[in-house]
Amino acid sequence: MNNEQAIELKNVSYADGPLKIIKNVTGSFRKGKITSLVGPSGAGKTTLFRLCNGIISPTHGRIIIQAKPIQVYEPTDLRRNVGLALQSATMIAGTVYKNLQLPRILAGDALPEDEAADLLAAVGLDKDLLMRHVGDLSGGQKQKVSIARTLVNRPEILLLDEITSSLDRISTHDIENLIEKINREYNVTIIWITHNLNQAIQISDDTWVMMNGQLIESGPSSLLTNPKNVQVKQFVKGDFA
Amino acid sequence: MSFLTLSLALVFVLIPLILTKTLNLGLGKDTVIATVRSIIQLLAVGYILTFVFATENLIYIILMVILMITAATHNARKKGAAIQGITWKLIVTFVFIEVLTQGILIGFKITPPEAQYIIPISGMLIGNSMVLSILFLNRFTAEIEARKDETELILSLGGTPKQAIHHSLITAIKASMIPTIESQKTIGLVQLPGMMSGQIIAGADPMQAVQFQLLILFLLLTTAAVTSIMLGFLSYPTLFNSRMQLIKLPDNNNPA
Incomplete structure (x- = not known):
């Protein structure tokens, strides 16, 4: 069993002005594993991702990425290594290819067309989409392009924020397979936010349940079938009802 | 242009004042302030420039x-x-x-x-x-x-x-x-x-x-x-x- 930690949080809090979004969170994500982050809207899950990607810094506490404090890393290196794909799937104006090229251009490099086509195929999109304008893509296609774009940096840790929320059942299944494939074949630690608890049980090794900015319960994903915490029990019951 | 001739130019301030009053635009006070300020500021600049140009x-x-x-x-x-x-x-x-x-x-x-x-x-x-x-x-x-x-x-x-x-x-x-x-x-x-x-x-x-x-x-x-x-x-x-x-x-x- 691999007990190395990809990310550790020690008493991490984050406040935006008077609003406390993350409250004294302590916990860790195991290296090489898939962890689901579940909880109601407003629980602070996306903010936790933004903290781990270094887009924002905690107001209190420490974040340790692969055994080193987060502030030791150059921000650009950290963000390439801890990839983040948000639910909003923000695209830059232009073609799908332009979006896939973006991480390489930012690093002063280029992304060959065949490599971009391979990335599209890896996320289950047709390579013919490469020259399509992003304005003509569906929500699901944008989500997949967003994941492919994050993979261009070959991150060791991947943070995926509700990436299947706007996908149909078949696409969702494709992405679930993709997550397992990336995790297994490339040994990438994956942490993903999902509202689908069945999905969390099936795909992930571990699960974190967050509510109101706090980590309520964490452990193997089987905890969702028999939670110890009363709040988690109610949450699971509500979701499964 | 003499100051007397210039004072006749104030007619061009009266026109917008009458219009703003008639149409209830509520800009009468601002128009007066703008006119007074421009007269004071430009005259002051005029005197200062005359002095500066003369001394070089x-x-x-x-x-x-x-x-x-x-x-x-x-x-x-x-x-x-x-x-x-x-x-x-x-x-x-x-x-x-x-x-x-x-x-x-x-x-x-x-x-x-x-x-x-x-x-x-x-x-x-x-x-x-x-x-x-x-x-x-x-x-x-x-x-x-x-x-x-x-x-x-x-x-x-x-x-x-x-x-x-x-x-x-x-x-x-x-x-x-x-x-x-x-x-x-x-x-x-x-x-x-x-x-x-x-x-x-x-x-x-x-x-x-x-x-x-x-x-x-x-x-x-x-x-x-x-x-x-x-x-x-x-x-x-x-x-x-x-x-x-x-x-x-x-x-x-x-x-x-």
């Missing part, structure tokens, strides 16, 4: 330019209040514009180093630079807000602050420069510029007036480009902290 003392010329830069900075800084240290950035920009343009004009003997030339030209260039700064700061802060998601996307993918802000910066620079370039395309066709009109009314040879106007137009192009670009590149680093995080935007996070 470099110290007075420099003081006049400092006064112009101070007033321009005071006016423009309100639009960039969100940008840390905007006052100094504006001062550096205006001083640079002044040194650059007067350096070229005097250095290449385009204009003589006399108060009669330095002060009016400085006034036009600093005034234009002030308007450009306001246009730039307005657009830049709006662009940062509008493109916040794009900026954070680029940062999250490993981009630097300069890469993340590039689009907002270039768009704001272009937007602030366009009015200067566009107005120059129609100059002489749609409107006769104020300085040229003034010289012609004062009895100058129209071709001489045109030559001076062209000089000013070319200087304004330099001012437009230098003001926007300099202010932009001085401002953007203050929008990020040492961890390359965006810090200077109105918050619209959507924590989930």
